[in-house]
Amino acid sequence: MPTPRALAAEGLGTAFLLATIVGSGIMAERLSGGNGALALLGNTIPTGAILMVLILVFGPLSGAHFNPAVSLALAVRGQFPWNAVAPYIAVQIAGAILGTWMAHLMFDLPILQISAKVRSGASQWFAEGVATFGLVLTIFGCVVRTPAATPYAVGLYITAAYWFTASTSFANPAVTIARALSDTFAGIAPASAPGFIAAQLAGALCVVLVARWLWNGEAGSRSI
Numbered sequence: 001m002p003t004p005r006a007l008a009a010e011g012l013g014t015a016f017l018l019a020t021i022v023g024s025g026i027m028a029e030r031l032s033g034g035n036g037a038l039a040l041l042g043n044t045i046p047t048g049a050i051l052m053v054l055i056l057v058f059g060p061l062s063g064a065h066f067n068p069a070v071s072l073a074l075a076v077r078g079q080f081p082w083n084a085v086a087p088y089i090a091v092q093i094a095g096a097i098l099g100t101w102m103a104h105l106m107f108d109l110p111i112l113q114i115s116a117k118v119r120s121g122a123s124q125w126f127a128e129g130v131a132t133f134g135l136v137l138t139i140f141g142c143v144v145r146t147p148a149a150t151p152y153a154v155g156l157y158i159t160a161a162y163w164f165t166a167s168t169s170f171a172n173p174a175v176t177i178a179r180a181l182s183d184t185f186a187g188i189a190p191a192s193a194p195g196f197i198a199a200q201l202a203g204a205l206c207v208v209l210v211a212r213w214l215w216n217g218e219a220g221s222r223s224i
Helices: 005-030 036-062 068-077 080-107 123-145 145-162 172-178 190-215
Strands: none
Touching: 005 036, 005 080, 005 172, 036 145, 068 080, 068 123, 068 172, 068 190, 080 172, 123 145, 123 190, 172 190
Protein backbone atom coordinates (compact mmCIF):
# COMPACT_ATOMS: atom_id res chain seq x y z
CA MET A 1 0.00 0.00 0.00
CA PRO A 2 1.22 3.54 -0.71
CA THR A 3 2.36 5.69 2.18
CA PRO A 4 0.31 8.68 3.30
CA ARG A 5 3.14 10.90 2.05
CA ALA A 6 2.94 9.38 -1.44
CA LEU A 7 -0.84 9.80 -1.55
CA ALA A 8 -0.58 13.40 -0.37
CA ALA A 9 2.00 14.11 -3.07
CA GLU A 10 -0.23 12.60 -5.76
CA GLY A 11 -3.26 14.55 -4.59
CA LEU A 12 -1.42 17.84 -4.18
CA GLY A 13 0.36 17.50 -7.50
CA THR A 14 -2.84 16.72 -9.37
CA ALA A 15 -4.56 19.66 -7.67
CA PHE A 16 -1.89 22.08 -8.88
CA LEU A 17 -2.02 20.55 -12.35
CA LEU A 18 -5.75 21.23 -12.61
CA ALA A 19 -5.48 24.66 -11.02
CA THR A 20 -3.02 25.46 -13.80
CA ILE A 21 -5.07 23.94 -16.62
CA VAL A 22 -8.33 25.59 -15.60
CA GLY A 23 -6.82 28.81 -14.27
CA SER A 24 -4.63 29.46 -17.31
CA GLY A 25 -7.62 28.71 -19.53
CA ILE A 26 -9.68 31.34 -17.75
CA MET A 27 -6.86 33.88 -17.90
CA ALA A 28 -6.09 33.11 -21.53
CA GLU A 29 -9.69 33.52 -22.60
CA ARG A 30 -10.01 36.82 -20.75
CA LEU A 31 -6.84 38.28 -22.26
CA SER A 32 -7.02 36.90 -25.80
CA GLY A 33 -9.69 39.26 -27.07
CA GLY A 34 -11.66 36.45 -28.69
CA ASN A 35 -8.65 35.01 -30.52
CA GLY A 36 -9.07 31.25 -30.04
CA ALA A 37 -5.56 30.35 -31.16
CA LEU A 38 -4.03 32.83 -28.73
CA ALA A 39 -6.23 31.55 -25.92
CA LEU A 40 -5.17 27.96 -26.62
CA LEU A 41 -1.52 28.99 -26.63
CA GLY A 42 -2.04 30.74 -23.30
CA ASN A 43 -3.49 27.52 -21.92
CA THR A 44 -0.84 25.26 -23.45
CA ILE A 45 2.40 26.81 -22.22
CA PRO A 46 1.52 26.91 -18.49
CA THR A 47 0.25 23.33 -18.61
CA GLY A 48 3.46 21.98 -20.13
CA ALA A 49 5.55 24.07 -17.77
CA ILE A 50 3.74 23.04 -14.59
CA LEU A 51 4.00 19.37 -15.52
CA MET A 52 7.78 19.62 -15.60
CA VAL A 53 7.82 21.36 -12.22
CA LEU A 54 5.37 18.97 -10.55
CA ILE A 55 7.17 15.84 -11.76
CA LEU A 56 10.49 17.22 -10.51
CA VAL A 57 8.98 18.13 -7.13
CA PHE A 58 6.78 15.10 -6.45
CA GLY A 59 8.48 12.39 -8.50
CA PRO A 60 10.75 11.27 -5.63
CA LEU A 61 7.73 11.05 -3.29
CA SER A 62 5.03 9.36 -5.35
CA GLY A 63 6.33 8.78 -8.85
CA ALA A 64 4.28 11.81 -9.98
CA HIS A 65 1.68 9.93 -12.00
CA PHE A 66 -1.15 12.49 -11.56
CA ASN A 67 -3.11 10.33 -14.00
CA PRO A 68 -5.16 7.13 -13.51
CA ALA A 69 -4.24 5.95 -17.01
CA VAL A 70 -0.55 6.16 -16.14
CA SER A 71 -1.01 4.33 -12.82
CA LEU A 72 -2.99 1.55 -14.52
CA ALA A 73 -0.52 1.19 -17.39
CA LEU A 74 2.43 1.00 -14.98
CA ALA A 75 0.62 -1.65 -12.93
CA VAL A 76 -0.13 -3.76 -16.02
CA ARG A 77 3.50 -3.33 -17.07
CA GLY A 78 4.63 -4.60 -13.66
CA GLN A 79 6.21 -1.31 -12.59
CA PHE A 80 3.64 -0.33 -9.95
CA PRO A 81 1.94 -2.45 -7.25
CA TRP A 82 -1.71 -3.29 -7.92
CA ASN A 83 -2.72 -2.61 -4.32
CA ALA A 84 -1.66 1.02 -4.79
CA VAL A 85 -3.73 1.65 -7.94
CA ALA A 86 -7.12 2.31 -6.32
CA PRO A 87 -5.74 4.68 -3.63
CA TYR A 88 -3.74 6.55 -6.26
CA ILE A 89 -6.75 6.95 -8.55
CA ALA A 90 -8.90 8.13 -5.65
CA VAL A 91 -6.49 10.88 -4.61
CA GLN A 92 -5.82 11.85 -8.24
CA ILE A 93 -9.53 12.43 -8.88
CA ALA A 94 -10.03 14.20 -5.54
CA GLY A 95 -6.99 16.39 -6.15
CA ALA A 96 -8.12 17.21 -9.68
CA ILE A 97 -11.53 18.37 -8.45
CA LEU A 98 -9.93 20.39 -5.65
CA GLY A 99 -7.59 22.06 -8.15
CA THR A 100 -10.53 23.01 -10.36
CA TRP A 101 -12.29 24.59 -7.41
CA MET A 102 -9.09 26.43 -6.50
CA ALA A 103 -9.03 27.98 -9.98
CA HIS A 104 -12.65 29.06 -9.70
CA LEU A 105 -11.97 30.72 -6.36
CA MET A 106 -8.87 32.52 -7.66
CA PHE A 107 -10.86 34.01 -10.54
CA ASP A 108 -13.91 34.85 -8.42
CA LEU A 109 -16.18 32.35 -10.18
CA PRO A 110 -18.82 30.05 -8.67
CA ILE A 111 -17.04 27.04 -7.19
CA LEU A 112 -19.62 24.49 -8.27
CA GLN A 113 -20.11 24.37 -12.03
CA ILE A 114 -21.06 21.93 -14.77
CA SER A 115 -19.49 22.39 -18.18
CA ALA A 116 -21.70 22.89 -21.23
CA LYS A 117 -18.86 22.46 -23.76
CA VAL A 118 -19.57 19.43 -25.94
CA ARG A 119 -16.47 17.54 -27.06
CA SER A 120 -17.65 14.40 -28.80
CA GLY A 121 -17.41 12.31 -31.94
CA ALA A 122 -15.12 9.64 -33.38
CA SER A 123 -12.34 12.07 -34.26
CA GLN A 124 -12.24 13.45 -30.71
CA TRP A 125 -12.18 9.97 -29.19
CA PHE A 126 -9.47 8.80 -31.56
CA ALA A 127 -7.47 11.94 -30.75
CA GLU A 128 -7.69 11.15 -27.03
CA GLY A 129 -6.52 7.60 -27.65
CA VAL A 130 -3.56 8.91 -29.66
CA ALA A 131 -2.78 11.59 -27.06
CA THR A 132 -2.74 9.11 -24.19
CA PHE A 133 -0.83 6.50 -26.17
CA GLY A 134 1.87 9.06 -26.90
CA LEU A 135 2.03 10.27 -23.31
CA VAL A 136 2.43 6.81 -21.80
CA LEU A 137 4.88 5.80 -24.53
CA THR A 138 6.94 8.89 -23.68
CA ILE A 139 7.00 7.89 -20.01
CA PHE A 140 7.93 4.27 -20.69
CA GLY A 141 10.63 5.21 -23.16
CA CYS A 142 12.23 7.74 -20.86
CA VAL A 143 12.11 5.41 -17.86
CA VAL A 144 14.06 2.80 -19.81
CA ARG A 145 16.79 4.98 -21.30
CA THR A 146 16.85 8.48 -19.78
CA PRO A 147 14.78 8.62 -16.56
CA ALA A 148 16.18 12.03 -15.60
CA ALA A 149 14.65 13.48 -18.76
CA THR A 150 11.12 12.27 -17.95
CA PRO A 151 9.81 15.57 -16.48
CA TYR A 152 10.93 17.56 -19.49
CA ALA A 153 9.77 14.98 -22.03
CA VAL A 154 6.30 14.76 -20.47
CA GLY A 155 5.89 18.54 -20.29
CA LEU A 156 7.05 18.99 -23.87
CA TYR A 157 4.90 16.14 -25.14
CA ILE A 158 1.73 17.61 -23.61
CA THR A 159 2.66 21.05 -24.98
CA ALA A 160 2.88 19.55 -28.47
CA ALA A 161 -0.18 17.33 -28.08
CA TYR A 162 -2.39 20.31 -27.23
CA TRP A 163 -1.84 21.36 -30.84
CA PHE A 164 -1.59 18.18 -32.89
CA THR A 165 -4.68 16.45 -31.44
CA ALA A 166 -8.25 17.45 -32.25
CA SER A 167 -9.20 17.05 -28.58
CA THR A 168 -6.37 19.28 -27.27
CA SER A 169 -4.98 16.27 -25.40
CA PHE A 170 -6.71 15.74 -22.07
CA ALA A 171 -4.95 12.32 -21.94
CA ASN A 172 -5.99 11.84 -18.31
CA PRO A 173 -9.26 10.49 -16.80
CA ALA A 174 -8.87 12.54 -13.61
CA VAL A 175 -8.37 15.70 -15.68
CA THR A 176 -11.43 14.83 -17.75
CA ILE A 177 -13.64 14.36 -14.69
CA ALA A 178 -12.46 17.61 -13.10
CA ARG A 179 -12.82 19.64 -16.31
CA ALA A 180 -16.44 18.47 -16.54
CA LEU A 181 -16.94 20.48 -13.35
CA SER A 182 -15.75 23.76 -14.89
CA ASP A 183 -17.87 25.73 -17.33
CA THR A 184 -14.84 27.64 -18.56
CA PHE A 185 -12.40 27.54 -21.49
CA ALA A 186 -11.01 24.17 -20.36
CA GLY A 187 -14.38 22.52 -19.72
CA ILE A 188 -15.95 19.39 -21.15
CA ALA A 189 -19.63 18.49 -20.89
CA PRO A 190 -20.22 15.55 -18.52
CA ALA A 191 -21.97 13.65 -21.32
CA SER A 192 -18.76 13.86 -23.37
CA ALA A 193 -16.50 12.63 -20.57
CA PRO A 194 -17.15 8.85 -20.76
CA GLY A 195 -16.06 8.66 -24.41
CA PHE A 196 -12.86 10.54 -23.59
CA ILE A 197 -12.09 8.34 -20.59
CA ALA A 198 -12.69 5.11 -22.52
CA ALA A 199 -10.36 6.30 -25.29
CA GLN A 200 -7.71 7.34 -22.78
CA LEU A 201 -7.72 3.97 -21.05
CA ALA A 202 -7.63 2.12 -24.37
CA GLY A 203 -4.69 4.22 -25.55
CA ALA A 204 -2.77 3.61 -22.32
CA LEU A 205 -3.31 -0.13 -22.38
CA CYS A 206 -2.25 -0.38 -26.02
CA VAL A 207 1.09 1.11 -25.04
CA VAL A 208 1.76 -1.78 -22.66
CA LEU A 209 1.75 -4.20 -25.60
CA VAL A 210 3.88 -1.95 -27.77
CA ALA A 211 6.38 -1.24 -24.98
CA ARG A 212 6.75 -4.93 -24.23
CA TRP A 213 7.90 -5.45 -27.81
CA LEU A 214 9.96 -2.27 -28.18
CA TRP A 215 11.96 -2.62 -24.98
CA ASN A 216 11.63 -6.36 -24.41
CA GLY A 217 11.00 -6.09 -20.67
CA GLU A 218 13.86 -3.69 -19.98
CA ALA A 219 11.68 -1.42 -17.84
CA GLY A 220 9.90 -4.20 -15.98
CA SER A 221 11.38 -3.39 -12.59
CA ARG A 222 11.48 0.38 -12.86
CA SER A 223 8.99 3.15 -12.24
CA ILE A 224 8.82 6.88 -12.80
